[in-house]
Amino acid sequence: MSRGMLPGKRRSAALQSFSFRKPSDVDIILDDEDEHSFVSSYTNLDKISGQILIKCGKDSSFHELEISFEGVTETYIEKVATTAPTSGRTIGRHRFLKLLQPIDPSLLPENRVARAGVLYTFPFEFVVPDRLLDQQCTHRVDSPQVHEAHTRVPPSFGDPMLAGDGQTLQDDMAPEMSKIQYMIRARMVKARATGTRSSDVTDKAIKVRIVPAVDEDPPLNISEDNKDFELxxxxxxxxxxxxxxxxxxxxxxxxxxxxxxxxxxxxxxxxxxxxxxxxxxxxxxxxxxxxxxxxxxxxxxxxxxxxxxxxxxxxxxxxxxxxxxxxxxxxxxxxxxxxxxxxxxxxxxxxxxxxxxxxxxxxxxxxxxxxxxxxxxxxxxxxxxxxxxxxxxxxxxxxxxxxxxxxxxxxxxxxxxxxxxxxxxxxxxxxxxxxxxxxxxxxxxxxxxxxEGNPDATVTISEEEAEAIATREVDEELAEGRFSSRSLAPPMQIPEYSETQPRVLPAFQGLRRQSEQQQGPPGYSLAGWGGSLLRGGVATTSESLSAFQTAARANSVSVM
Incomplete structure (x- = not known):
């Protein structure tokens, strides 16, 4: 789409409102935005597509334009104390998802300077993942089941503007101490001198509602002394x-x-x-x-x-x-x-x-x-x-x-x-x-x-992504020792076997001569091996060892 053009009523209204906004402003338009709904809802493998509209009131230089799809968890715990100076909050924040949109360099303004009054349009498209990456849960857990549960995509939670069906506000029975939010975010970052933090020329985000597909887990194994349930x-x-x-x-x-x-x-x-x-x-x-x-x-x-x-x-x-x-x-x-x-x-x-x-x-x-x-x-x-x-x-x-x-x-x-x-x-x-x-x-x-999830959703990945996933899985298997290389081809050289006479203590010489004179019990002789077996299954004649060498050469397999 060329710059300065906005299809649809929603885009026309957004364009007209730019003249009443700040000198540098951003508007985020979703393609499937419903005018009767105040929030758009998605599930796993759904596509979130739209456009980022940027219009500056004056010439603004920037170093980088970042368009992302983010998921953040925010929690806090009130400290209970008897005296006022010791009260406060313990705050936790976890960004468990951040997907970046590749931007076509031809869409960026020349010399990365946004001209005043010029409308710049940047399309984006994200796919709600089916699971989170393992790197998003790196803390210690008591069992693999906990790690598996922590890498599932959580639902939007605790935000009164996102609870409900997108058309009516409803209570999701969540405390204000815990929130899980998803957003489409656009930032124009301006780099400063070396050693100082970069500043945002503009930063804008809109919230989206995520309801992931969740399968029912097997029933719990509840013991008799369980205090949480009474069956x-x-x-x-x-x-x-x-x-x-x-x-x-x-x-x-x-x-x-x-x-x-x-x-x-x-x-x-x-x-x-x-x-x-x-x-x-x-x-x-x-x-x-x-x-x-x-x-x-x-x-x-x-x-x-x-x-x-x-x-x-x-x-x-x-x-x-x-x-x-x-x-x-x-x-x-x-x-x-x-x-x-x-x-x-x-x-x-x-x-x-x-x-x-x-x-x-x-x-x-x-x-x-x-x-x-x-x-x-x-x-x-x-x-x-x-x-x-x-x-x-x-x-x-x-x-x-x-x-x-x-x-x-x-x-x-x-x-x-x-x-x-x-x-x-x-x-x-x-x-x-x-x-x-x-x-x-x-x-x-x-x-x-x-x-339930989207019945029409399908996983679509490129050939490069499939190859990268396969390579990573093989590397993980090799790192865990599940695979070991082996060859089933005949060996190039047959190993030589040599007989080694065991050292027998003098006290056992008489017992050995006596055992050699005895005849093995019936059923212990093996035809084709050229020797007899003594009690306990120990071969003593050189013929049995020679036959073992011949059988080993005929059935040898090299394991690398």
Whole structure:
């Protein structure tokens, strides 16, 4: 495109507004900019293209023009102190992405002096990467899984102008102490004298919203003593606050399937839903006690945000965060998903013939089995169960949908910011004499939010890039010792073998002569090797060694 020409209404309006701006100004125009949206949204492998418009009010010399696509994480932690002079913040900033646009030298002004009143146009095109480079996560980690999670592209996070669908502002439940921002940036840099820092003739950036494609990870392996989740819980059922027991109720549920955010270009308006099942069991103290009637089930989604001014060496959790840590912080916010009346759910009675205390002991040793969806709908007996006695079971289906008045980011872990989700399920029931409050039993399940990518996106790389990637992978393999050069061709020269007589101590001379006179046991002679084998598999005759040399020459392979 020639200088001074701006296609479209958006470019015409930008050109007309230049006369009311600063002497040196920059405008960034995106090709797919929607006039009905205040921010453009992209995912992995999407192209971000547009033009940089530069117009100066006076002649301005510059040394370099830089057009980049950048991703930055900013965090801070408030220091808690009893005295004012010791209060303050610990700030962390990490630029995890910076892609530079090559600029055609013919588009630059002569002698790198931008003339006053002349509009200069520079096109750009970036591709949102599928992953970050390994060099972006160089700190120490406790496992390779942490490094793999830190090199995924994180979503835009914590910026109220970018939360939502680009058309309406929504709360993404992120604290202001953590932000992840992406931007297209244009800078004109003017070099100063040697030994001094360069100055910016002009600097302009616009934000873009990135929602990366995220696949759902396998279920967590949760131990019995885990403090963050409760996939199974038992509770005594009483007649009243200070009255006797009626039995013991048990609730358990597998890890549910996560919520799946649709692709950015396929926003159909359908609710984002999932479902889980809560299995209940009641073990009465005697055969005459009936199970308590069920009341309601309430599901809530807890959005947990972990942030720090220093990188995380592990995947953070609620139990691993110290409230007095001056380098890391934690923020949580809940939103209700559903509330259903389950009074119509009926208990089913079992005679107890197929139950035993052995299944209870297996549950205690294999508690992590609840991490996977189980085909068995009957929970294992509680600690108060009497073998052979009858018990009751019930199954409750819990459908859930994400509310439309909130913005949900996919589950992610970066070097200094993480977002995870926990599903809280509260099952209430009624007991005779309970007038103060309705008793209930709660479960805490891990749940993920994943996101679909662009189905039409394809990875396009040049031949030079493919060759460079292949060379780097081979170099890495050789550096790690995975490859070793070898040749399967016959050797050029057959090595000579010479027999070496072992030195035998005098005390063992008699034993050797005695063993040579003995005949080897049946089945230990090898035809074609010309010798016998003694006990223990040791050859003593020279014929066996000569035969070994012949076989070695016939089957030799040179390993370099």
């Amino acid at each position: 199974r819980k038992e509770k005594d059922v009483r007649k009243g606050l200070f009255k006797g027991k009626l039995g013991r109720i048990t609730a358990e549920a597998p890890q549910p399937s996560g919520f799946r955010l649709p692709a950015l270009k396929n926003q159909s308006g359908c609710p984002i839903s999932t479902m889980t099942t809560v299995n209940l069991r009641f073990d009465p103290i005697d055969d005459k006690v009936q199970p308590p009637p069920l009341g309601s089930i309430v599901s809530k989604l807890r959005a947990q945000t972990f942030f720090g001014s220093v990188p995380f060496r592990h995947l953070p959790s609620r139990s691993s965060v110290n409230a007095w840590d001056t380098q890391r912080g934690f923020f949580v916010q809940s939103v209700e998903l559903s509330s259903r009346c389950i009074s119509s759910v009926e208990w089913r009675k079992h005679d107890g013939m197929g139950s035993s205390t052995a299944s209870l002991s297996r549950r205690q040793s294999n508690f992590s089995d609840l991490s996977m969806a189980s085909t068995e709908n009957t929970p294992d007996p509680s600690s108060a169960y009497r073998p052979g006695s009858p018990f009751y079971t019930a199954k409750v289906l819990v459908p859930m949908s994400l509310p439309r008045n909130r913005s949900f980011t996919p589950t992610f872990h970066s070097c200094s910011v993480s977002r995870t989700y926990v599903l809280d399920l509260n099952v209430s029931y009624h007991t005779p004499g309970a007038t103060v409050s309705t008793p209930s039993i709660q479960l805490r399940l891990p749940i993920q939010i994943s996101a």
